[in-house]
Amino acid sequence: MIQLNHTIVMAHDQDRTARFFTEVLGLPEAGRFGPFRTVRPDNDVTLDVLESGGDIAPQHYAFLVGEQEFDAIFDRIVERDIAYWADPHHGEPGVVNTRDGGRGIYFDDPNGHNLEILTREYGSGPDRRG
Template identity: 45%
Template sequence: MSITFNHTIIASKDREESARFYRELLEVAEAPSWGVFTNTQLDDGVLLQFAEPPVDEIQMQHYAFLVDDELFDRAYARIQEWKVDHWAGPRGDGPGTINHNHGGRGVYFKDPSGHGLEIITSPYF
């Protein structure tokens, strides 16, 4: 059997809001949810499971998504429409802009729980 990535749990302040944000931004499907998880499924079958941990503060994580040019255009339009702060670089450089690294385009921004997100159209390698 080859190795594939199956799922990850993303700590959320509001799991329903976070799942909806990812679904609408990335145009991915809602998946069956159970227990403490609200699930979203990526095109390759990977589950993003959103849960509200019993802590006061959520540690920021970084999640990057490789998308095609057409989805990038639509997602970036939503980022602008929703007035989500965004940057060309991971340290907040190039506010309100995108980058053209690695022969593609990319943008950094945060989800409703403060996780650092990145969408790119070309992989780093």
């Protein structure tokens, strides 16, 4: 068995970043483990937020969500006036993609990380463009 257990999310302000993840995604309050603020999605992988005083290379974090969760997250994004796009390169602003018969959007966290929520895994439906 091989499973992803955790990944490190670099942040300029770890408390603000952890709060952004938990509030926008509707997750429980972040915990603490050593120097990390730990955000725990439903599949037991943790996002370990670590504060950095230097430059941060933007990363991509994608979250597979149910239809109801998508609606709730999307509502929070709109309520907070967070820009979103249909594509990872931010070329289609304000559009929800419908790849593979699902829905998906991309948006940035406070550090410039490219976050994605999607309701269908890419390659799982009739549209196989990925």
